[in-house]
Amino acid sequence: xxxxxxxxxxxxxxxxxxxxxxxxxxxxxxxxxxxxxxxxxxxxxxxxxxxxxxxxxxxxxxxxxxxxxxxxxxxxxxxxxxxxxxxxxxxxxxxxxxxxxxxxxxxxxxxxxxxxxxxxxxxxxxxxxxxxxxxxxxxxxxxxxxxxxxxxxxxxxxxxxxxxxxxxxxxxxxxxxxxxxxxxxxxxxxxxxxxxxxxxxxxxxxxxxxxxxxxxxxxxxxxxxxxxxxxxxxxxxxxxxxxxxxxxxxxxxxxxxxxxxxxxxxxxxxxxxxxxxxxxxxxxxxxxxxxxxxxxxxxxxxxxxxxxxxxxxxxxxxxxxxxxxxxxxxxxxxxxxxxxxxxxxxxxxxxxxxxxxxxxxxxxxxxxxxxxxxxxxxxxxxxxxxxxxxxxxxxxxxxxxxxxxxxxxxxxxxxxxxxxxxxxxxxxxxxxxxxxxxxxxxxxxxxxxxxxxxxxxxxxxxxxxxxxxxxxxxxxxxxxxxxx
Numbered sequence: 001x002x003x004x005x006x007x008x009x010x011x012x013x014x015x016x017x018x019x020x021x022x023x024x025x026x027x028x029x030x031x032x033x034x035x036x037x038x039x040x041x042x043x044x045x046x047x048x049x050x051x052x053x054x055x056x057x058x059x060x061x062x063x064x065x066x067x068x069x070x071x072x073x074x075x076x077x078x079x080x081x082x083x084x085x086x087x088x089x090x091x092x093x094x095x096x097x098x099x100x101x102x103x104x105x106x107x108x109x110x111x112x113x114x115x116x117x118x119x120x121x122x123x124x125x126x127x128x129x130x131x132x133x134x135x136x137x138x139x140x141x142x143x144x145x146x147x148x149x150x151x152x153x154x155x156x157x158x159x160x161x162x163x164x165x166x167x168x169x170x171x172x173x174x175x176x177x178x179x180x181x182x183x184x185x186x187x188x189x190x191x192x193x194x195x196x197x198x199x200x201x202x203x204x205x206x207x208x209x210x211x212x213x214x215x216x217x218x219x220x221x222x223x224x225x226x227x228x229x230x231x232x233x234x235x236x237x238x239x240x241x242x243x244x245x246x247x248x249x250x251x252x253x254x255x256x257x258x259x260x261x262x263x264x265x266x267x268x269x270x271x272x273x274x275x276x277x278x279x280x281x282x283x284x285x286x287x288x289x290x291x292x293x294x295x296x297x298x299x300x301x302x303x304x305x306x307x308x309x310x311x312x313x314x315x316x317x318x319x320x321x322x323x324x325x326x327x328x329x330x331x332x333x334x335x336x337x338x339x340x341x342x343x344x345x346x347x348x349x350x351x352x353x354x355x356x357x358x359x360x361x362x363x364x365x366x367x368x369x370x371x372x373x374x375x376x377x378x379x380x381x382x383x384x385x386x387x388x389x390x391x392x393x394x395x396x397x398x399x400x401x402x403x404x405x406x407x408x409x410x411x412x413x414x415x416x417x418x419x420x421x422x423x424x425x426x427x428x429x430x431x432x433x434x435x436x437x438x439x440x441x442x443x444x445x446x447x448x449x450x451x452x453x454x455x456x457x458x459x460x461x462x463x464x465x466x467x468x469x470x471x472x473x474x475x476x477x478x479x480x481x482x483x484x
Contacts, residue, residue: 118130252283
């Protein structure tokens with residue numbers, strides 16, 4: 001399932017979806033980056049909008065959420081649906097506010113007819129189950145909202161096997177397959193523990209595809225990191241699209257009280273930039289995600305090279321004779337048995353990476369540094385080269401891993417760039433090519449860093465030389481100092 005790379009001493013491998021066992025990483029925001037095009041807002045021509053969107057807007061009006069004074073409304077946009085300004089909207093001005101009674105969250109699932117069954121479920125699984133049940137209920141109170149949700153997104157979890165084949169060699173493919181396997185396992189447990197024993201509570205024929213759909217909706221549309229709310233669907237607000245030109249996530253939305261004498265909460269969405277009437281309202285989904293993460297979460301990538309990254313996974317093997325000592329040192333310094341390091345195109349190596357990999361590779365005549373006398377100072381020593389053999393080993397291991405990973409791609413960067421230049425590509429094919437190019441560029445960058453380091457091995461200053469200098473036994477030029 002995973003594209004594992006195990007070379008040389010075997011302590012460096014490619015990561016799988018197991019990089020984060022905390023499933024809270026699964027949920028952030030939504031879909032596709034913008035393209036220049038006209039939009040068709042409700043006020044411009046309601047007849048051009050699908051009936052389900054018009055019904056949704058009316059429902060929101062009946063709920064007292066929108067009115068003729070609302071700053072924005074749904075519209076058909078290149079991304080599918082989006083929010084369009086009905087008038088000029090100032091920077092940081094409130095675009096809309098949605099009361100808590102219209103949010104869909106684990107609390108909503110717990111208060112529903114299936115609430116008694118949700119107690120032992122992961123929060124996101126309970127919301128997914130709620131969405132599936134409501135989707136199949138024609139009389140659902142959430143019918144008009146469910147009818148505007150897409151059947152799928154361009155997230156790679158919805159790609160066909162043929163489409164996924166275009167991701168051969170990428171970490172995105174490994175993570176996508178890992179996510180799908182995880183979902184299949186979660187659904188299998190849900191089916192055995194909840195669905196089959198409570199058939200009277202659910203429509204017949206619920207499948208793993210339904211579960212994938214609910215997961216995709218949550219992954220692409222749920223707001224997270226809200227005050228006291230880790231996973232929330234906000235009808236209407238979840239139509240907001242992403243714009244890479246917006247460089248900050250700050251202040252785009254917040255939870256606030258409905259008023260001085262009210263206990264109700266409001267989700268308040270703000271525009272981070274000025275928007276002219278008729279223009280689409282955007283936010284920044286996440287400034288820190290890589291293109292591979294954007295593709296898996298939302299189904300789009302950006303041209304920004306800072307979005308191109310590759311994760312090196314380095315682990316202390318249990319078979320290492322110094323496993324316990326190395327693990328103690330790693331944990332003392334905020335690391336663990338396995339280290340994940342995201343290398344970004346055009347940026348230097350992540351903090352702590354060289355220290356960690358030097359620790360993992362430590363052995364032979366350098367093992368004395370693992371003794372307890374050095375426990376308080378070893379991490380500082382590892383900031384600089386330990387020995388020629390240690391530095392040579394980490395260079396060889398990393399370079400071999402990069403070469404192995406690059407050999408897993410079916411195309412070169414030049415061939416992929418030519419495909420992009422020729423154009424006329426399916427959106428998913430274009431996305432796959434861009435991810436391939438990005439990952440290969442970062443792999444080549446990593447390889448070049450350690451190739452350059454190999455060329456400097458004879459020029460580097462190592463621990464023993466530094467120690468002799470500290471003792472005054474060696475001069476600045478490496479000459480031995482004698483005393484009369």
